[in-house]
Amino acid sequence: MRTRSNHLRVDASAIVRNRNHEASSFVTDVRVVRTFSDEGLSGLTAEQRPGLLALLRAIAHGPAGFEAVLVLDVSRWGRFQNTDEAAYYEFVCWKAGVQVIYVAEPFANDLSPFSMVVKGLKRVMAAEYSRELSAKVLAGQRRIAEMGYRAGGIAGYGLRRMLIDKDGDFDEARFRGSLIGAKAVETGLDDIAAMAQVVATTLGAPGTDPDKSYGGAMLRLQ
Secondary structure, three states, X not given: OEEEOOOOOHHHHHHHHHHHHXXXXXXXXXXXXXXXXXXOOOOOOOOXXXXXXXXXXXXXXXXXXXXXXXXXXXXXHOOOOOOHHHHHHHHHHHHOOOEEEEOOOOOOOOOOHHHHHHHHHHXXXXXXXXXXXXXXXXXXXXXXXXXXXXXXXXXXXXXXXXOOOOOOOOHHHHHHHHHHHHHHHHHOOHHHHHHHHHHHHHHOOOOOOOOOOHHHHHHHHO
């Protein structure tokens, strides 16, 4: 059984896919003996996909120990920009005598002309989805950079990521400063409470521009 999960919802998506596989195995009277999974990894390349590579090794070196592979849908092999790559991995299974069963697809994977055409279209759709999403993400990051902000990733040395609203207001920083100050007062940490007050003063009231020294004040508070 081979699955793949994307982006942030790794645990939930993996559980859903496993349940789909289990449901299929119950209907077709198939017993799941092994799971190959690449959770949260990109489907654009196969090199960094240990689950997929382990599946291919098990089949190539044989005997694999199973007669069929349950796959959620056609795109689970990967959203390769060269769609022949996904077709090749499925062919490797068929050549070794291992049947490929798509759990969530509305067609039987029986090598009929219809299934071959539909699989080809779905591979192209999977690749195009990834390409379009990449273009949208790049455009969004470029727009953020043009506005003077830093998009994504870990902040550089001496810097701290800070959430602001569409108007550029620093409400999160104000909240964090007030929260730290309140906790410091409760525990008797007067120096930290005083520094939190400095942060609040440099940030100013909501809707106003902070003083240029607010960055240093935030770093000293940490």
